[in-house]
Amino acid sequence: MAFDVEYTVRLAETLRPYKLKWIEEYLIPEDLDAHVALRQRIPWQTLATGEHWYTHVPFQWAANHKVADILQPDINWCGGVTTCQKIAAAADAAGISVIMHGGGNSVFGQHFSIATPAVPWLECFVGTAPGVPLEEGWRLPGQAIPKDGWLTPTDAPGFGLEIAADWLAPFFG
Numbered sequence: 001m002a003f004d005v006e007y008t009v010r011l012a013e014t015l016r017p018y019k020l021k022w023i024e025e026y027l028i029p030e031d032l033d034a035h036v037a038l039r040q041r042i043p044w045q046t047l048a049t050g051e052h053w054y055t056h057v058p059f060q061w062a063a064n065h066k067v068a069d070i071l072q073p074d075i076n077w078c079g080g081v082t083t084c085q086k087i088a089a090a091a092d093a094a095g096i097s098v099i100m101h102g103g104g105n106s107v108f109g110q111h112f113s114i115a116t117p118a119v120p121w122l123e124c125f126v127g128t129a130p131g132v133p134l135e136e137g138w139r140l141p142g143q144a145i146p147k148d149g150w151l152t153p154t155d156a157p158g159f160g161l162e163i164a165a166d167w168l169a170p171f172f173g
Helices: 005-018 032-041 057-065 080-094 107-115 165-172
Strands: 047-049
Touching: 005 032, 032 047, 032 057, 057 080, 080 107
Parallel strands: none
Antiparallel strands: none
C-alpha cells in the first residue's frame, strides 16, 4: 500500500526476469483509478489486491474492471462469510481467483476457502519464531494448522472452535 503507479511499474519491469508469481497490495486501496492505470501499464504481471477493501462493492468493481488477477478479501474485515460468498461469485464470473488474506489463520477463512471453487490456495501467516513448530504457536482451540504445506479444517460442529474452560472461569467464579 506504499507504491504509486510509476514505482510499481518500474519495480515490476525490474523484477520481470525473475518471473514473480504476483505482486500484492501495491497501491493505496481507495485509489481505484490507479488500479486501472497499473493494469494497463503491466498487463503481463499477475496482480493481487483487496485485503483492505471492505464490503463486496470494491471487489465487484475490481472484477468488472479486471484490475487484478487475484482478489484477497479478509473475511474478518470485509463482512464475513456472506460477503465473501458475494466476492467469490463476482470473481468466479470474471475468471479471477480469490485467495483470502490470512484465510488459513481463521477457522472461518479455512472453511470458506476449502468450500469455494474460486479459491485455489490458502494463505497462512506463520506466527512462530524460526525453528519453532507451528503446533507450539498460539491458536484458538479447535483451529487447524498447516502441516507439510497442507491444511485440513476440523470437521467438528459449526466451524469447530472450542471454548477453553478456563476462559469461562472469571464469569462463573
